[in-house]
Amino acid sequence: MSEVQQALDYVRGNGERYLNELKDFLAIPSISTLDENKADVQRAAEWVAAQLRSMNMDNVQIMPTARHPVVYGEWLGAGKSAPTVMIYGHYDVQPVDPFELWTSDPFGAVVRGDYLFARGSSDMKGQVMASLKAVEAIVRTTGLPVNIKWLVEGEEEIGSEHLGEFIKNNKEMLASDFCLNPDAGMMGADKPTITTGLRGLAYFELKVYGPDKDLHSGLFGGTIHNPAQAMIELIAGMHDKNGKITLPGFYDKVRKLSKKEREEFKRLPVSNKELIAMTGVPALWGEPQFIPSERVGARPTLEINGMISGFTGQGAKTVLPAWAMAKISCRLVPDQNPEEVFKQMKAYLKKNAPKTIKWELTNLHNAGAAIVESDSAGVKALAKALKSVWGRQPYFKREGGSIGSVVLLQKYVGADSLLTGFGLPDDNVHSPNERLHLPTWYKGIEAFTHFFYNFK
Amino acid sequence: MSEVQQALDYVRGNGERYLNELKDFLAIPSISTLDENKADVQRAAEWVAAQLRSMNMDNVQIMPTARHPVVYGEWLGAGKSAPTVMIYGHYDVQPVDPFELWTSDPFGAVVRGDYLFARGSSDMKGQVMASLKAVEAIVRTTGLPVNIKWLVEGEEEIGSEHLGEFIKNNKEMLASDFCLNPDAGMMGADKPTITTGLRGLAYFELKVYGPDKDLHSGLFGGTIHNPAQAMIELIAGMHDKNGKITLPGFYDKVRKLSKKEREEFKRLPVSNKELIAMTGVPALWGEPQFIPSERVGARPTLEINGMISGFTGQGAKTVLPAWAMAKISCRLVPDQNPEEVFKQMKAYLKKNAPKTIKWELTNLHNAGAAIVESDSAGVKALAKALKSVWGRQPYFKREGGSIGSVVLLQKYVGADSLLTGFGLPDDNVHSPNERLHLPTWYKGIEAFTHFFYNFK
Numbered sequence: 021m022s023e024v025q026q027a028l029d030y031v032r033g034n035g036e037r038y039l040n041e042l043k044d045f046l047a048i049p050s051i052s053t054l055d056e057n058k059a060d061v062q063r064a065a066e067w068v069a070a071q072l073r074s075m076n077m078d079n080v081q082i083m084p085t086a087r088h089p090v091v092y093g094e095w096l097g098a099g100k101s102a103p104t105v106m107i108y109g110h111y112d113v114q115p116v117d118p119f120e121l122w123t124s125d126p127f128g129a130v131v132r133g134d135y136l137f138a139r140g141s142s143d144m145k146g147q148v149m150a151s152l153k154a155v156e157a158i159v160r161t162t163g164l165p166v167n168i169k170w171l172v173e174g175e176e177e178i179g180s181e182h183l184g185e186f187i188k189n190n191k192e193m194l195a196s197d198f199c200l201n202p203d204a205g206m207m208g209a210d211k212p213t214i215t216t217g218l219r220g221l222a223y224f225e226l227k228v229y230g231p232d233k234d235l236h237s238g239l240f241g242g243t244i245h246n247p248a249q250a251m252i253e254l255i256a257g258m259h260d261k262n263g264k265i266t267l268p269g270f271y272d273k274v275r276k277l278s279k280k281e282r283e284e285f286k287r288l289p290v291s292n293k294e295l296i297a298m299t300g301v302p303a304l305w306g307e308p309q310f311i312p313s314e315r316v317g318a319r320p321t322l323e324i325n326g327m328i329s330g331f332t333g334q335g336a337k338t339v340l341p342a343w344a345m346a347k348i349s350c351r352l353v354p355d356q357n358p359e360e361v362f363k364q365m366k367a368y369l370k371k372n373a374p375k376t377i378k379w380e381l382t383n384l385h386n387a388g389a390a391i392v393e394s395d396s397a398g399v400k401a402l403a404k405a406l407k408s409v410w411g412r413q414p415y416f417k418r419e420g421g422s423i424g425s426v427v428l429l430q431k432y433v434g435a436d437s438l439l440t441g442f443g444l445p446d447d448n449v450h451s452p453n454e455r456l457h458l459p460t461w462y463k464g465i466e467a468f469t470h471f472f473y474n475f476k
Numbered sequence: 477m478s479e480v481q482q483a484l485d486y487v488r489g490n491g492e493r494y495l496n497e498l499k500d501f502l503a504i505p506s507i508s509t510l511d512e513n514k515a516d517v518q519r520a521a522e523w524v525a526a527q528l529r530s531m532n533m534d535n536v537q538i539m540p541t542a543r544h545p546v547v548y549g550e551w552l553g554a555g556k557s558a559p560t561v562m563i564y565g566h567y568d569v570q571p572v573d574p575f576e577l578w579t580s581d582p583f584g585a586v587v588r589g590d591y592l593f594a595r596g597s598s599d600m601k602g603q604v605m606a607s608l609k610a611v612e613a614i615v616r617t618t619g620l621p622v623n624i625k626w627l628v629e630g631e632e633e634i635g636s637e638h639l640g641e642f643i644k645n646n647k648e649m650l651a652s653d654f655c656l657n658p659d660a661g662m663m664g665a666d667k668p669t670i671t672t673g674l675r676g677l678a679y680f681e682l683k684v685y686g687p688d689k690d691l692h693s694g695l696f697g698g699t700i701h702n703p704a705q706a707m708i709e710l711i712a713g714m715h716d717k718n719g720k721i722t723l724p725g726f727y728d729k730v731r732k733l734s735k736k737e738r739e740e741f742k743r744l745p746v747s748n749k750e751l752i753a754m755t756g757v758p759a760l761w762g763e764p765q766f767i768p769s770e771r772v773g774a775r776p777t778l779e780i781n782g783m784i785s786g787f788t789g790q791g792a793k794t795v796l797p798a799w800a801m802a803k804i805s806c807r808l809v810p811d812q813n814p815e816e817v818f819k820q821m822k823a824y825l826k827k828n829a830p831k832t833i834k835w836e837l838t839n840l841h842n843a844g845a846a847i848v849e850s851d852s853a854g855v856k857a858l859a860k861a862l863k864s865v866w867g868r869q870p871y872f873k874r875e876g877g878s879i880g881s882v883v884l885l886q887k888y889v890g891a892d893s894l895l896t897g898f899g900l901p902d903d904n905v906h907s908p909n910e911r912l913h914l915p916t917w918y919k920g921i922e923a924f925t926h927f928f929y930n931f932k
Binding site for chain 1: 509510511570571573574577633634635675677679686687688689690691692693694695696697698699700701702704705708709711712713715751755756757758759760761762763768771772775777779780781782783784785786787788789790791792793794795796797800801803805807830831832833834840841875876877878901904905906907908
């Protein structure tokens, strides 16, 4: 029996236990953005460290950062001639609100049909488990043919705030040839995917202050500038009539798509009809000169992620609010720089904010956009592994999301990320009823098992 | 001793008990807009009815409407040759959020310095008590020189939703020569005021729907129209660059101010500096061709009273929200019609809403604007009463708020309202830490005591 076959047999013999362990992992509400969940985030880190120790990884550590810790572990027994593969993951998850839209407890994972429902099941505890369990199978059978280093962080959902400093401070420990990163998902259950580009992110909180307390809109309306109105006029002005973003200099560094890149986008199996069915919108929206996959993969956006002001309860309250707040984020593309976009946003506000209100802009987090080399040994080994399981060449695509680690590892370790994963587009990632397609997840464990043997 | 002097002596001898009774009234959280407070609203009605019975009013009833009841009571012993004065009040109050900004329990009235702090203290349980206690003093001493009818409703803070039907159905019972309405406040503790005009109100809730659930802003941003963005662009477009409201036909029926009216506005003791100090804004705002008191008294507005969408918690969540909601209201002036403004808002949305989202507009409530005759016997009796206590002629002004009963009583009973009151501009009405200036309140009780003797 070939080596990979021995490991695959182990995977198949342990599938039920793997699922139960994933459920345990998902029971920890490791919401990184909420202070009240700080202890849970720590508990999730300890859970990952225990997994690494149980499969005989060396030097397993829970390493503190200014907020949530990084879990590290390594096995370097394959020697200097073998490649060193970093495996990236994050054990933190998104908040669960709106909670009332969940069909079952977000932290009580349940299987319904082919799916496992829980916050983090797809993004990305399920993906972390796929890599852990592939490595476990190899360790328990043939032993690892490559060196590996684990980097599992707890701040991905808040923009990997302290990961940059961590990587910068631990360059030598983290030195690797490339990084396997299963946080990028696939285009469909029968469409294995390798992502070669990511958008960046610049995320802001804008607060606009009017009167020093809520006022009666009858007694003051007409003389006091309503901060909600002032704010929405400012934000509305951030797009022009054609949907173009008006921050000064915003498009200056946007890299133009080549003819070849546009052809690749056209080949991707994404139909407008499917997008409409998946989201329930009456019609798609966006820059008409680009197709949807280009708009998501290679065009920047400016988005309201949330906003609040005044009275939002039942019925009517005739209030002129004291303040208004909006969370605004820009998805960025090469070669935009999030720090520059923050400056552009500030410049826009300075120029356009009226003198009748006060405003405050906070830079909540930043991530650069990234493009990955698509014909490296790592990408080839990954593509071969995916083909072994799915029986077809993977799709190569550029993704609309941001993964902080990708830019940081390129910058400080010089390692490209191999972006893939087994999350599906309709997994309700960041939404209520997040789910993981279990048949695809099991295929994913097998694909990662193949992957580590593909360097021989 | 004159009759009025006897009654005034009674008032002065009972001041402490009056205050304690007001505290009891303020302890009832009669928030009319919240379903959870329905029983409290009923309890407040019963409290008022008990007051009326205790001062030997006849025919005291708690009369149901489709939501909150009206308290009625009468004393018609002065005979047909004496005038019949209706006394209007409302026993319901505004919600208390943002609760965290209150220094003390909104329903545990406490005196600090010259002020009594509680929700409803100024708007308008304190004013209701001023009229109750003036009448009590007269009843207990000389007897009433006029006929009176009490109309105390529980829906003023939600636009007097069912008061119109109630008044229409009880025209004969309510027949009166005019209505004393102390819900309009005064311009300063030394500035007794009679209000001769009120703005109307048209209050809407706008909901904009995008995708059928919250989406990941990275995976979908650029292809799916963000409903928060769509909504704020729609609302931003409701004002043009000069601050003019763009709803089609909005200004068509706005009555122009006469030269005389503008001169009256100019005489009002309102300074821009005071307005800025009172509200804490960096600068005033509004139509430059009108002074602030004109903008509040005689110009229409379109205001955001509240809005919410997406993630508004701590930190960052990269969500493309499923929906956005805004509460929008227009203050109206003669001769605008709130039903027509609802149609104008709908027409605006139909014309301007993009096809990439769905929207829904709900008409939450309406009130017409009103102008009151300023040289009637009622106004003269009230002006004389105020002058007796403050030693000066009252100011005659037009007010920015809306009082549903004023329009309804004009329409169905043919009775003009005598708008006055003892609330001050800095009482934090509709805001945290609402308060009542007690020295002014006691003067108010005395002024109302004078008032009823001024028809002889």
